[in-house]
Amino acid sequence: MNPSPPWIRGNACESCRKLKKACCKDPNGCSACKAKGVKCVYPQSITKATQSSSSCSRMATPSQTPLIQIKLPQPSTPSPPQPAFPSCSSTFAFELNQCNLGNNCIKKGPKQLDVDSISTCFTFPPSLQYCIQALDSNLIEKESRNWELVDPDQIPTIDDFQLSYSYLTTNGTTFPCHTPFDAEEFLMNYSQKSAALRLTFCAMAARETGRENLEIHYYRRACKALDRAADGIPSIELLQSYTNLYHFSTSKCLKL
Incomplete structure (x- = not known):
């Protein structure tokens, strides 16, 4: 008796094993058995493997998979550069080009930069x-x-x-x-x-x-x-x- 091909061993139902045909491994019955109207019977090892794979597929549904949130460190925002205002020559114009930063303004290093704590203080013209x-x-x-x-x-x-x-x-x-x-x-x-x-x-x-x-x-x-x-x-x-x-x-x- 010739041995079954390697793609049939341990994977096909009993009817496909006897006829030495490939089986589709459908839990509801292969297409050959459905066409003949014969009950498709799988070996117990294949049935257990199919049930375990189907249960694993049900467990891994996207709706039940827990989401993992990863918080990445946000880069520090540098302080905006001070604009260069043009000088005004009118009588009551604001002499913004003569404004200086106040003494209470704190300058921090790159690692200690805190935008909220930096206040740009200007004196009145x-x-x-x-x-x-x-x-x-x-x-x-x-x-x-x-x-x-x-x-x-x-x-x-x-x-x-x-x-x-x-x-x-x-x-x-x-x-x-x-x-x-x-x-x-x-x-x-x-x-x-x-x-x-x-x-x-x-x-x-x-x-x-x-x-x-x-x-x-x-x-x-x-x-x-x-x-x-x-x-x-x-x-x-x-x-x-x-x-x-x-x-x-x-x-x-x-x-x-």
Whole structure:
């Protein structure tokens, strides 16, 4: 008796073994037995192997397979580079090119980089500081025991401050500078300065504009302020006021 081919041994059903044919190993019966209408009988070893393989396939369904989540280390995010802002020459423009990082900003190494803890602190531009200080200053800080009325010409205005600021900073392009007194302190406390000092300085600044109407306007206001301050206590500001108006008058050939 010839031996069965190697692809039939131990894999085919009893009917295919007798006929020495290949078997499809279907648990419900091979195609040859189904065509003949004969019951397909597998050996017990093949039946157990088929059941075990089917049970393994049921156990390995995607819905029942547990998912394993792996957390990868996230790369550290470097701090963004500081943009280079163009300089502004307008009177009230933000001088962002002069902003510096604050002293409390912490620089860390590559391994200690923490974006949340890094704060980019910028100081206010000088022009903005002057404007805020001048606008926030209380005009009624100086007490007046006699409750006297103030002449509207003696009250500081935004136009007065803008004219003084433009003159001291060359239209916002330089830091405040003036030889006779501290220009920066003058702008920071502009509304608290005496009317004589403010208006005589505005008259000098108006002289640089070349507008004759503006010069006469501030000259008249300055003369009125000096007449009122002449009866007061002598001070350095009063001396500076007389000096300012003297230089203005001599340049315009006017009588003080």
